[in-house]
Amino acid sequence: MARLSGKIAIVTGAGGGIGSAIAHRFGVEGAHVWVTDINGETAEETVRSIKANGGAATAMTVDVSKSQDTTALLRNVESAHGYVDILVNNAGILVRGEIRQLSDADWTKLREVNLDAVVRLSRDVLPLFRKSKAPTIIIISSIMAYRGLRPLAAYTTTKGAISALTKGLAVEYAPFNVRVNSIAPGYVETGITDRLLKLPPVKKALIDKTPMGRLGTPEDMTGAAVFFASDDSLYCTGSELAVDGGMAAGL
Ligand code: NAD
Numbered sequence: 001m002a003r004l005s006g007k008i009a010i011v012t013g014a015g016g017g018i019g020s021a022i023a024h025r026f027g028v029e030g031a032h033v034w035v036t037d038i039n040g041e042t043a044e045e046t047v048r049s050i051k052a053n054g055g056a057a058t059a060m061t062v063d064v065s066k067s068q069d070t071t072a073l074l075r076n077v078e079s080a081h082g083y084v085d086i087l088v089n090n091a092g093i094l095v096r097g098e099i100r101q102l103s104d105a106d107w108t109k110l111r112e113v114n115l116d117a118v119v120r121l122s123r124d125v126l127p128l129f130r131k132s133k134a135p136t137i138i139i140i141s142s143i144m145a146y147r148g149l150r151p152l153a154a155y156t157t158t159k160g161a162i163s164a165l166t167k168g169l170a171v172e173y174a175p176f177n178v179r180v181n182s183i184a185p186g187y188v189e190t191g192i193t194d195r196l197l198k199l200p201p202v203k204k205a206l207i208d209k210t211p212m213g214r215l216g217t218p219e220d221m222t223g224a225a226v227f228f229a230s231d232d233s234l235y236c237t238g239s240e241l242a243v244d245g246g247m248a249a250g251l
Helices: 017-028 040-052 067-081 104-124 153-176 200-208 218-229
Strands: 008-011 032-037 056-061 086-089 136-140 179-185 240-243
Touching: 008 017, 008 067, 017 032, 017 040, 017 056, 017 086, 017 218, 032 040, 032 067, 040 056, 056 067, 067 104, 086 104, 086 218, 104 136, 104 153, 136 153, 136 218, 153 179, 179 218, 218 240
Parallel strands: 008 032, 008 086, 032 056, 086 136, 136 179, 179 240
Antiparallel strands: none
16 A cells, blocks of 8 residues: 555655655655755656656755745645645755865855755744644755765765754654654765766775665665655654665674
8 A cells, every 4th residue: 555645745856866766756655746856857857757657746946045945835835735744855965075175155055955954944844734644854864974074074064963953853843743854875876976986996995885785776765765754653753764785884
């Protein structure tokens, strides 16, 4: 039986990579998915393929770093359905470089997409959760949230912050019956890791560090997303689940 039957979901950054895979899976599981991305064309592509699989979905161009875009998204979802059940804060960017060389502009951009947008959407969605029976927020963090990884200190700082936000919001939103959990992917082959994984020695080193002996696929992330989105996790809040082939356990 479809596990998200009749639920309304928003997935940010769902034009590609992990977000697109989660949106697809939600469609298969019976949700109506709002597929949002800064790139409207890729969002449309995801919607086309969800529909081709018999699912229901709506595409919208949303730059999560712009409050006018996220406000418009929530307004559109409210006028279409009156409420929402699931918010997946997935959109994220990577800025490579040592902190010593980090420009204010790069740090601001990284913070606006990876952290500020997650705080704003998680705050502004609350009124739309009122009519949902089991409202839930899923945050896509990283197993690198609490580790030193050169030259990614700025990126991992934003991930550490949203992992902490998961716990803080879980406590704050529990009285409203809203669950907040996060998924911490290991290394997944997507647009973000494309450049890095094109270097064969780097790819081999990362595979060697993964106890299960392979990198993740976007589809590998979808089981955890369905679990946190579905009523199977009704007593689960403030949890972070590593989906990493055992990498964090072995580090
Ligand atoms: P990706 O680059 O393939 O996908 C990210 C998507 O977000 C793209 O479709 C992009 O257009 C969209 N996006 C970028 N900026 C946006 C903005 N301002 N507003 C809306 N959409 C925007 O990368 P991915 O690996 O699928 O990343 C998804 C999430 O997973 C990110 O939060 C990332 O930090 C996290 N993550 C990825 C890995 C990995 O190894 N790939 C590991 C840990 C965590």
